[in-house]
Amino acid sequence: MKEPAKVPLTANIPDAGWLLLPEKNVLFERGNLEFKYTIKLVVFWEKRRRRMIRTLLVPGLDGSPAPHWQHWWAATDPAARIVKQQSWSIPEPDAWLEALTAAILAHPNALLVGHSLGAVAIVHLLAKRPKLHIGGAMLVAPAEPSRSVRTESFGPIPECSLNIPALVVSSRNDFWMGQEQARELAQAWGADFIDMGDAGHINTESGFGPWHRGKFFADRIAGVQDTLPFPANYRKLERALAINTVRP
Numbered sequence: 001m002k003e004p005a006k007v008p009l010t011a012n013i014p015d016a017g018w019l020l021l022p023e024k025n026v027l028f029e030r031g032n033l034e035f036k037y038t039i040k041l042v043v044f045w046e047k048r049r050r051r052m053i054r055t056l057l058v059p060g061l062d063g064s065p066a067p068h069w070q071h072w073w074a075a076t077d078p079a080a081r082i083v084k085q086q087s088w089s090i091p092e093p094d095a096w097l098e099a100l101t102a103a104i105l106a107h108p109n110a111l112l113v114g115h116s117l118g119a120v121a122i123v124h125l126l127a128k129r130p131k132l133h134i135g136g137a138m139l140v141a142p143a144e145p146s147r148s149v150r151t152e153s154f155g156p157i158p159e160c161s162l163n164i165p166a167l168v169v170s171s172r173n174d175f176w177m178g179q180e181q182a183r184e185l186a187q188a189w190g191a192d193f194i195d196m197g198d199a200g201h202i203n204t205e206s207g208f209g210p211w212h213r214g215k216f217f218a219d220r221i222a223g224v225q226d227t228l229p230f231p232a233n234y235r236k237l238e239r240a241l242a243i244n245t246v247r248p
Contacts, residue, residue: 053107054135055080055218058100060116060143061151063088068204069211070115077215081107083118093153096121101129108133111218116143116176116201120154123189127158136165136221140214141202142185143176159188165221166191169214171199171206 057070064070083103114122119139145155170182186193200206
């Protein structure tokens with residue numbers, strides 16, 4: 001019996017979705033008999049999407065070193081990456097936005113998860129470059145730049161619609177921004193709003209190391225992007241594709 005025909009995997013396949021592979025004529029031999037089959041294979045493809053960076057984490061002033069929840073997120077999610085800045089302690093708006101733009105261009109359609117000044121940087125970028133391919137934005141504890149001379153160059157905060165799925169996560173006792181202001185900004189941005197109660201700045205000092213609820217919030221935004229249901233056996237189909245062979 002001859003080996004089944006190979007099915008080439010091209011770079012043009014979608015990141016996720018139902019995929020109809022090209023028909024293949026497969027020849028089997030048994031004794032003096034030959035059998036010809038035309039194989040049509042429809043699979044759910046999600047392999048490339050799982051390899052991609054799906055989440056870009058954007059820290060604020062002084063970065064998000066361990067045990068900050070953004071550091072934990074990057075360490076526990078292979079599809080997440082922290083956007084690196086030239087200087088965390090001396091933030092410069094143009095430099096931060098250029099670094100963020102480069103990360104987005106390298107990983108289009110990723111979800112942006114910003115904290116504090118990082119959330120404000122995301123808003124500035126969306127207002128300045130609305131045509132970038134961004135899957136959504138989760139803005140956690142956005143910081144009012146005027147609260148510190150180190151961050152005032154990031155003000156004023158844009159109050160325009162972001163035109164992407166967005167979520168603002170805010171605390172009632174955050175020194176960096178009152179919740180009333182956060183609600184007003186969320187409304188101006190066209191973003192959903194989550195009240196975290198008395199959670200401080202939602203950082204290490206207020207007890208936020210591993211933050212599973214944050215990932216749940218991100219999945220909520222991702223659900224806006226990814227509306228295609230996953231079939232129950234899609235991982236089995238993915239494994240069949242991984243060996244690059246159509247089985248009879």
